[in-house]
Amino acid sequence: MSVEVDPSPxxxxxxxxxxxxxxxxxxxxxxxxxxxxxxxxRDGVTLLIVADGMGGHRGGATASRLAxxxxxxxxxxxxxxxxxxALVSAFLEANQAILVQSQESQDLRGMGTTCSALLVDGNxxxxxxxxxxxxxxxxxxxxxxxxxxxxxxxTMVREGLLTDEEAEVHPRRNVLQRSVGVAxxxxxxxxxxxxxxxxxxxxxxxxxxxxxxxxxxxxxxxxREDPSESVQKLVDMALERGAxxxxxxxxxxxxxxxxxxQPVGTASPEAPQEPRSRGSLWRxxxxxxxVLGSVATLGLVLQWSGR
Ligand code: CA
Numbered sequence: 001m002s003v004e005v006d007p008s009p010x011x012x013x014x015x016x017x018x019x020x021x022x023x024x025x026x027x028x029x030x031x032x033x034x035x036x037x038x039x040x041x042r043d044g045v046t047l048l049i050v051a052d053g054m055g056g057h058r059g060g061a062t063a064s065r066l067a068x069x070x071x072x073x074x075x076x077x078x079x080x081x082x083x084x085x086a087l088v089s090a091f092l093e094a095n096q097a098i099l100v101q102s103q104e105s106q107d108l109r110g111m112g113t114t115c116s117a118l119l120v121d122g123n124x125x126x127x128x129x130x131x132x133x134x135x136x137x138x139x140x141x142x143x144x145x146x147x148x149x150x151x152x153x154x155t156m157v158r159e160g161l162l163t164d165e166e167a168e169v170h171p172r173r174n175v176l177q178r179s180v181g182v183a184x185x186x187x188x189x190x191x192x193x194x195x196x197x198x199x200x201x202x203x204x205x206x207x208x209x210x211x212x213x214x215x216x217x218x219x220x221x222x223x224r225e226d227p228s229e230s231v232q233k234l235v236d237m238a239l240e241r242g243a244x245x246x247x248x249x250x251x252x253x254x255x256x257x258x259x260x261x262q263p264v265g266t267a268s269p270e271a272p273q274e275p276r277s278r279g280s281l282w283r284x285x286x287x288x289x290x291v292l293g294s295v296a297t298l299g300l301v302l303q304w305s306g307r
Contacts (some may be wrong), residue, residue, distance in 0.1 A: 013256035015123050015196050017046055020227035021250040022235045026208060026243035033060030034206045034248035035113075037068040041076035045121050048250050050133045052114040052206040054179070055102075059111030063098050067115040067180050070094035075119075083121055084190045087128040091115065091180065091188045098181025112179035116147055118202050118252065125202070127191040130180050133248075134210050138201040138222055143215040148189065150178035168211070200254040201227075205234075208245035212238045227251040 025032040033053040040046055049071055053064030074090035094115070102108045114131025127135045129147040132154070136143045148154065152175040153167040167173060178187060201222045213234060221237075222230045230251045238247040 013198060015198060015254050016257050017120050017202075017252045017254055018227050019046065019048065019250065019252045020231045021048075021248075022231040023248040024235050024239065024243070024246065026246050027239060028242070028244045029246055031061060032246045033064055034208065034246040035061070035064035035068045036204075036248050036250055037072045038250065039072045039076065041072070045119070046252070047072055047075055048118045048120075048202070048204055048252060050114075050116050050204040050206055050248050050250060051180075052131065052133050052208075052246070052248070053111065054113065054176075055108070055111030057107045059102070059108045060113070062101065062108055063111040063113035063181050064115075066098050066101065067094045067113045070097050071115060071117060083119055083126055083193070084128075087117065087119060087126060088188045088190050091117075091128060091130065092186060095180050095186045096184070099184060102181060110182070112176075112182040114176070114206070115180045116204055118204055120196070120252070120254075121193075123196050124193045125196055126193055127189075129189045130178050130186065131176055133204065133206045136203045136205075136215065136218065138203060138219050139197065139199070141219060141223065143203070143219050145215070146191065150189075151176055173211075174207075196254045198254060198256045202252040202254075204250040204252075206246060206248040208243065208247035209234060209238050209249050211245065212241045212243070212247075222251060222253070227253050 019038055021036050021038055023032060023034050023036055035051045035053065037049040049068045051064035051067040053060030053062070055063060071090045071094045074093045075086055078086035078089060080086040080089060098111065098113070102111045114133040115129070116131065116133040116135050117128045118135050119126045127146050129135065130150060132149040132151045134149070135146045137146055151173065153162060153170045153173045155177060156162040157164060157167050162170065180186060203218055203222060217237065218234065221233050225233060231249050234249050235247050
């Protein structure tokens with residue numbers, strides 16, 4: 001089988017991500033029903049997940065924990081070659097796992113959760129999403145929401161029935177039209193692959209953050225701070241504003257390989273070869289010099305012994 005070299009995304013430097021995360025119960029709720037997961041299912045692959053559970057008693061926390069951990073595990077063990085297929089299957093299997101548990105226990109009946117995932121695979125990324133947690137991409141000083149909220153108010157805004165400002169204070173703004181674990185059918189939004197650029201920053205969060213901190217404020221924080229400072233600051237901002245809900249945020253900053261500790265750009269077996277980094281070029285130059293040196297020495301020895 002021949003592998004064609006795809007000229008688009010792999011050109012340019014090998015990219016890596018720096019990830020930081022924080023989740024907080026907030027100032028009003030007794031329990032944190034948000035759950036996040038950061039995993040590296042394969043060399044060069046990073047999967048980030050935020051889930052925001054709902055349902056009384058133990059339900060909400062169980063649903064979000066199950067969604068995040070099941071999606072991560074099922075994705076890691078998937079044999080599908082297309083990451084989009086692997087993501088959707090992982091969501092559907094997590095959906096089933098939650099549904100089964102909710103039907104087995106009175107305590108957990110009716111539980112459900114949002115689930116938003118960002119997959120970084122080499123120099124490409126994907127989102128998969130259900131609910132109203134969000135994935136933003138911050139590039140060039142602008143935050144772009146990559147996911148669409150599956151909430152009643154978001155639909156009303158899209159249909160022109162509400163303004164953004166009205167939606168923010170609407171009494172039914174927490175009502176979801178799609179969530180994981182409540183029915184056997186589930187429609188999962190999965191994105192086309194998109195290329196990463198050095199300097200991109202991704203932010204995943206639950207509505208406990210995006211309901212209180214505006215996108216422009218997120219941009220200002222992540223552009224000034226490194227990811228671990230950013231997640232601290234963003235959660236602190238929500239807490240200062242009363243944090244009536246659980247607050248969860250994951251920040252992933254894309255940098256070229258020389259600036260980071262965690263490689264994510266290793267080529268998968270089917271992927272085109274990545275261009276060599278400057279570091280490995282130097283190793284090749286050194287190796288070539290050593291070979292030349294050895295050949296020259298051998299030549300001298302042969303010349304000498306031939307005398
Ligand atoms: Ca929430």
